[in-house]
Amino acid sequence: MTTPNRWLPVVGGVMMNMALGMFYGMSIFMLPLEKEFGWTRAQTSWVTTIGLALIAAWYVVAGYIQDRRGPRPVAVVGGLLFSLGFFLASFTGSLPMFYLTAGVIAGTGSGFGYVVPTSVGSKWFPDKRGLVIGMMVGGYGAGSGVFGPIASALIERVGWRSTFQILSLVFLAMTMTGAYLLQNPPAGYRPEGWDPSRARAAARGGADVAASEMVRTPTFWALWIAYCLGTTAGTMVISQLVPFARAAGHSAAVAAFALTVGAIGSASGRVLSGWISDHVGRLNTLRVMLLVSACAMPLLFALRENLALFYALLALVYYCYGTQLSVYASTSADFYGTKNVGFNYGLLLLAWGVAAIFGPFLGGRVFVATGEYRVAFLVAAGISRFFHRLFQPDKRGRADRPAFLLVRSWLRRRANLDQQRVRRLHGHVDDNAIADFHIVETRGLPGSLEGRFVGQRERFGRLCRRLHGDRLSRDLRDDAADMYVVTVRKGERSGEDGRDREGNQSLHGCSLC
Incomplete structure (x- = not known):
C-alpha cells in the first residue's frame, strides 16, 4: 500500500483553519448590527466571549472523540456546524439569536474543527512538528486577516445578511475539502531518515500518555498555569486593540487595518516560532518570546502615536501571542505523545479558554478603574516578564528547566505524602531511608x-x-x-515496554508501595 503524500494533510489543515479562523474577525459584523438593532458594543462583544469559551471547551470533547474515531468525522462535524452558524446568523433578529448562531453554533464548530489539524500534523511530522503545527494553527490566525477585508467589502455592497450567507458557503467548501485531506498516517509510520530515539531524547518525552496519567503530573499543571497567564497578557492587549488605536488618535481605517496587521503577526509567530522551536527547543523559544513581549507591550503604548511604529510593535505583540499557541501544542505532543494528543492538548487548551475570558475582562476593568491604557499595558508586560523569569536557566546553566518554580514545592509535598504512605504500608522503616x-x-x-x-x-x-x-x-x-529508572513490578516482566502480565506499569517508581 502506497503511503499518501504527507503534505496533503497540511494543505487540508491550513484550509480548515483559515475558514474557522474567521471567528476572530467577527468584529467586522458588530458595527452594522449595532446600527440596525441599536445594540451596544458590550452586548455584541459577548458573542466573541461565548464563542472563544466554547472553542476551548469543545476542543476537549472533540479531541477525545478524534483520538478514538479518527480525524475525518470530527472535521466534518466541525465544518458543518461552523458553516451552519454563519448561515443562520444571517437571519438574526434578536440578541439571543445572534448569541446562539454566531456564538454557540459557530463556536462549537470551530472547537470541533480546530482540534483535527494539530493532531494529524503532529503524527505525520514528528521530525518537523513545530513547523507543521505552526503552519496549521497559523492558518487559523490568518483567517481573519484574509476574510476580514473580504467581509468588509461585501457588507458595503450586499449587506451583512448576504455576507454571512456567502461566507457560510465558502467556509463549507473549504472545511469539507480540508476534512477530506485530513487523515492519520498508517500504523507504525516513520518519516524517512527520522530517528525516534534521538528525537525523544531531544524532546525529553515521546511516550504516549493517557490523559488520566497526564493530569496527575505536576508538569501538566505547571504548563497549564503558564499557558493561561501567558496568553492572558496577550488577550488583554488584543481585546482592547480597536478602542486603543482610536484613543491614540488614529482613524477608524487605521484601527481596522490594525486587525489585519495583528492577524499577519499572529500567523507569522505560529509558523516561524514553530520552526525555530524545532531547532532551538520549545522552552528556549517561549523564553525569548516572553521577553520580547514584555518589552514590546510598554513600547507599543509609549510609541502609539507614530503610525509605523504602532503597526510594527503591534505585529510583534501578536507574533509573541501566536508563538504560544503554536509552541504549546508541539510541547504537548513532545511530552505526552501523539496517540492521545487531541484530548491531551484539549485539556491544556482550556488554559487559553480561561485566558480568552479573563484577559479581556481584566483589561477592561483596569481601563475603567484608571481611565487610560497605560496601566493595562504595564500589567500585561509584567505578566510576560514574570513568566520569562520562570523560564530562566538554573544556576548550573541548564537551559531546559521548565518555567515552573512552583513544581519544586509541589514535588516536595508529593515526597512527604509518599513517605507517609510507606510508613502506613510497611510499619517502621529506618527514618534515614525514608528521608x-x-x-x-x-x-x-x-x-x-x-x-x-x-x-x-x-x-x-x-x-x-x-x-x-x-x-x-x-x-x-x-x-x-x-526517566525514573528504578521500578518495581507486580508480575513477570514481558516485552520491551516493561509491563507485567496484568498490564501494570509503574509511573512513580515503586508499584508495590
Missing part, C-alpha cells in the same frame, strides 16, 4: 529538574530492596520518556 524516599513523577520533565533527583535513584532502589526483597526488578531505561 531519601522520593517518588517523583518525571515523565516529560526537562533534564535539569530530573537531574536534581538523580541522586535519589540508588537510595530509592536500596529502600525498595529492603521493603520488597526479591520482588524488585530494576529497569534502567535510557528513554527520556520515562
